[in-house]
Amino acid sequence: MGKTRRNSLLLIMGLCLTFASCDSNMIYEENFEVDSDGWRADDIKTFTFDIEDTISPFNFWINFRTSTDYPYSNLFMFLYSEYPDGYESKDTLQFILAAPNGEWQGESSGTVVENRFLVSQGPLKKTGSYTFKLQQAMRDEVLPEILDVGFRVELMELNQ
Numbered sequence: 001m002g003k004t005r006r007n008s009l010l011l012i013m014g015l016c017l018t019f020a021s022c023d024s025n026m027i028y029e030e031n032f033e034v035d036s037d038g039w040r041a042d043d044i045k046t047f048t049f050d051i052e053d054t055i056s057p058f059n060f061w062i063n064f065r066t067s068t069d070y071p072y073s074n075l076f077m078f079l080y081s082e083y084p085d086g087y088e089s090k091d092t093l094q095f096i097l098a099a100p101n102g103e104w105q106g107e108s109s110g111t112v113v114e115n116r117f118l119v120s121q122g123p124l125k126k127t128g129s130y131t132f133k134l135q136q137a138m139r140d141e142v143l144p145e146i147l148d149v150g151f152r153v154e155l156m157e158l159n160q
Contacts, residue, residue, distance in 0.1 A: 031150030063150035084128025
């Protein structure tokens with residue numbers, strides 16, 4: 001095997017390992033496609049998962065994809081949280097999607113912009129089933145150009 005081919009193979013193997021290890025900390029991730037006419041205010045996306053580890057810290061992310069035709073530079077959402085002990089809470093979150101000059105903040109690929117926002121981190125105090133619900137909280141009854149909405153939980157790396 002030639003040196004160039006061997007170096008290329010090592011680079012490809014290294015990239016594969018890098019990408020595979022990126023998701024090795026993932027505990028839960030689910031993404032829901034939004035209707036093509038837009039994200040309705042009454043369309044609450046629900047994410048439920050079990051946690052058995054009360055020692056390790058976690059990162060909690062909200063994912064969403066928009067088209068580049070999304071008409072606003074931000075997105076307001078309600079986050080409803082339900083814990084195994086019955087405690088419930090509601091938070092209002094704002095995500096900035098574009099800079100004042102109109103440049104999209106997420107990763108763009110053609111006409112799609114992907115965003116992932118860290119909303120919380122740390123250990124959970126109780127084992128059991130957790131439910132998080134996301135509802136769009138913009139003034140539009142139907143929010144156009146939202147493609148997908150998701151929630152991700154991952155183990156926090158200790159060197160963060």
